[in-house]
Amino acid sequence: MxxxxxxxxxxxxxxxxxxxxxxxxxxxxxxxxxxxxxxxxxxxxxxxxxxxxxxxxxxxxxxxxxxxxxxxxxxxxxxxxxxxxxxxxxxxxxxxxxxxxxxxxxxxxxxxxxxxxxxxxxxxxxxxxxxxxxxxxxxxxxxxxxxxxxxxxxxVTMQWPVEGRISSGYGYRTHPVSNTKHFHGGIDIVAPEGTKVQAAASGKVSSVGNRGNYGLSVVIEHAGGVTTWYGHVSKVSVKVGEQVKQGQTIALVGSTGLVTGPHLDFRIKIGDQTVDPLEWLP
Ligand SMILES: [Zn+2]
Missing domain, CATH: 1.10.101.10 (PGBD-like superfamily/PGBD)
Known part of the structure; x- marks a missing residue:
């Protein structure tokens, strides 16, 4: 290869x-x-x-x-x-x-x-x-x-997809709904329902759809095998295959999937592995 x-x-x-x-x-x-x-x-x-x-x-x-x-x-x-x-x-x-x-x-x-x-x-x-x-x-x-x-x-230089308080960080935590301990692969950013979710970096939309607990979600592909994930959104405004620019609105904050209230679950992956978004965000 x-x-x-x-x-x-x-x-x-x-x-x-x-x-x-x-x-x-x-x-x-x-x-x-x-x-x-x-x-x-x-x-x-x-x-x-x-x-x-x-x-x-x-x-x-x-x-x-x-x-x-x-x-x-x-x-x-x-x-x-x-x-x-x-x-x-x-x-x-x-x-x-x-x-x-x-x-x-x-x-x-x-x-x-x-x-x-x-x-x-x-x-x-x-x-x-x-x-x-x-x-x-x-x-x-x-x-x-x-x-x-x-x-x-x-x-890949990133920007915040939405502004808000982080209610749950990256790493091990007790899930607020299921009350079980598990690894949280992203950060939860609290924002009102309907807040614009912006692409953290330019790239190509690789997936849009419902992912069970993660709810309605968007995945964007960037250089270097890096992908960004946006979960629990209420409305998606981009299509698979579409090129998006950093800062472009791709969805609205929602409460789809397993959640206690509206927030964005934002993840960054390299290949199949999640990394701590706080190490990448400005
Ligand atoms: Zn989350």
């Missing part, structure tokens, strides 16, 4: 290098739309930028290009010409995406990809390097590591 992925990335890069010789690539700038803009956005997302893949070169895409140009020592003009395009290809070629498997650790991965542990930690913004989780996607910067200049872009 890893070999195939590596091969695939290399094939893509070779295609990207050949393509300009076949047809002169156009200079991309803000306001443009098209397949080439979408390709650019895909590369930027692969490099860790939090973007909506819509094929439209808007302010988000321009900000990402500027930030990359600044990190790479290029002229910061937000335009994608030959130099920026070459740098993108070079960066993409030097980074391998690795999906963490059971039994992986950073020492093993560093050896496997001929790099050093410190660079993997830095590039992925890992707070707890001893606990990488199966399903988590790590970006492994190989050899030259020009990509380190991109820090700390790697981590």
């Amino acid at each position: 890893r070999v195939i992925r590596r091969w695939f990335i290399h094939a893509l890069v070779i295609l990207m290098l050949i393509a300009p010789a076949v047809a002169e690539a156009r200079l991309l700038r803000r306001g443009m739309r098209g397949q080439d803009v979408l390709s650019l956005q895909h590369i930027l997302v692969d490099l860790g930028y939090d973007l909506v893949l819509d094929g439209a070169f808007g302010s988000e895409t321009e900000d990402a290009v500027r930030s990359l140009q600044a990190a790479m020592g290029l002229t910061v003009d937000g335009l994608v010409g030959e130099k920026t395009r070459d740098k993108l290809a070079e960066l993409q070629a030097s980074i391998v995406l690795h999906t963490v498997q059971k039994g992986d650790n950073l020492t093993k991965l560093a050896k496997e990809y001929d790099t050093v542990v410190r660079n993997i930690i830095l590039y992925n913004g890992l707070k707890d390097p001893d606990h990488i989780l199966p399903g988590q996607v790590l970006y492994i910067p190989t050899n030259s590591v020009p990509a380190l200049g991109l820090l700390p872009l790697r981590r």
Whole structure:
């Protein structure tokens, strides 16, 4: 699988290098739309930028290009010409995406990809390097590591989905309804019924529906194998497959599922594992 992925990335890069010789690539700038803009956005997302893949070169895409140009020592003009395009290809070629498997650790991965542990930690913004989780996607910067200049872009930046008091934190607790002790995989944020629930980060809606005790819920997929979960909502305003922007209203606070009153149960997962949202929220 890893070999195939590596091969695939290399094939893509070779295609990207050949393509300009076949047809002169156009200079991309803000306001443009098209397949080439979408390709650019895909590369930027692969490099860790939090973007909506819509094929439209808007302010988000321009900000990402500027930030990359600044990190790479290029002229910061937000335009994608030959130099920026070459740098993108070079960066993409030097980074391998690795999906963490059971039994992986950073020492093993560093050896496997001929790099050093410190660079993997830095590039992925890992707070707890001893606990990488199966399903988590790590970006492994190989050899030259020009990509380190991109820090700390790697981590998905989150905002609060609703404002309110936290009635129940992450970890072990006694459930207020069933009165049994169990592990709470999220945080409960109290807010009035009908309060707007906003996407914690940009991403793609991967699931909408009823999940038993968790009630009516929305799941959004982000970069790096990260998903955010919004439970007990009363109304959902997005569809599966839809790209959403950070801060966009996706649902309304409700009291569906097993609850004592209206609140949002907000969760963050890496792969299949929940993590403490308070470590991710500003
Ligand atoms: Zn909860």
